[in-house]
């Protein structure tokens with residue numbers, strides 16, 4: 001077992017190196033959405049300011065929209081930011097996400113002719129429960145091994161599809177997600193990614209803002225200065241696998257009772273990932289530290305992630321970014337090309353057994369994910385979570401997620417309930433049924449049969465069930481409003497399917 005573990009590790013390293021060597025340098029770019037802001041308008045504004053981006057990483061949209069975008073931008077490299085591939089989850093290969101989701105991602109990679117497929121190491125569906133925004137994986141060894149196994153499956157599917165189309169296969173990249181007030185598990189986060197890369201040939205995306213949230217929500221900010229934390233983190237994190245770096249905005253959730261805390265008399269904000277918000281200066285200082293790390297040998301590109309941001313702010317931030325980091329990024333990308341080819345000649349691993357989870361381990365992991373859902377959605381005695389911990393973070397911060405963020409997500413995010421169901425909400429209010437009861441109702445039972453993830457449609461289905469159960473008088477009204485919403489949604493998305501919402 002130990003020998004095969006080392007053999008597999010060498011094989012994965014060698015495979016990664018060969019794949020990374022085939023990737024062209026991308027340089028300084030932007031990670032964008034087709035619609036928000038309008039991508040062609042953004043490119044025009046950048047060109048008017050003599051700011052041609054080295055690449056545009058495009059977020060999942062409809063395949064036809066991506067094909068059209070490829071035609072409009074024939075000379076720019078367009079790597080792909082996937083969505084809806086829940087590779088952290090035990091059931092991934094047999095799920096709708098692992099089958100239809102992966103097939104759709106392959107079609108979109110081909111439409112864009114992308115060099116890589118980036119996806120967050122996170123999910124919006126676990127143990128039969130759906131969430132509006134990403135939850136990080138369980139940070140445990142079992143979870144890392146399962147994620148690696150699933151990434152092997154994903155890369156195989158991408159390779160097979162590319163072979164069938166006669167194109168170069170994209171490299172699968174895994175992005176460390178942000179912590180939204182908490183993380184959960186037993187394995188320090190950089191060790192989790194080290195374990196994944198020992199057993200998978202994937203590359204990584206290091207998002208600088210996400211790194212800041214790890215500092216903030218694992219309690220490290222109370223023990224260490226940011227620079228010291230980052231130095232320690234990067235020494236364990238597999239920097240040699242980092243293909244791309246993201247930098248995006250951070251902001252506090254702007255709802256009541258979500259203001260900042262105080263450390264040593266200095267306020268440290270409750271920032272969370274917020275692509276539409278300005279990028280705080282502290283992240284550019286962190287970027288400089290990351291770019292200076294000697295193990296960053298495979299880097300191909302650095303992108304500002306700017307979906308939902310005003311175009312004028314993007315142009316301004318990209319101008320400053322190029323001024324400060326243009327030369328430095330070129331130097332690191334060039335160093336990466338040399339280091340990679342040297343490494344390829346050193347490695348010679350020809351075979352290794354798979355290290356798949358046993359069925360007993362798989363059962364343990366599934367139970368841990370059920371516990372994870374319970375931990376983040378209920379106020380039950382936390383002792384039931386067994387040996388899972390908050391990775392140094394506080395129960396108070398987990399409560400911030402449960403009591404503020406989660407209700408906000410279900411009641412307001414991705415469709416304001418009052419706007420979606422005005423009549424039904426009025427009838428519920430008259431019957432003294434507060435909308436906040438929708439939150440425990442949503443998490444009252446798992447729905448593993450739900451294959452397709454579309455948060456807007458899920459919200460419609462669940463609200464119909466909730467209103468019907470809570471108030472007889474609302475039953476007919478909510479059904480009618482739901483039918484109208486579904487029809488309007490179909491009309492807005494036809495004939496090309498629904499565009500997912502990035503979060």
Ligand SMILES: [Fe+2]
Pocket residue numbers: 175207246248305
């Ligand atoms: Fe990112």
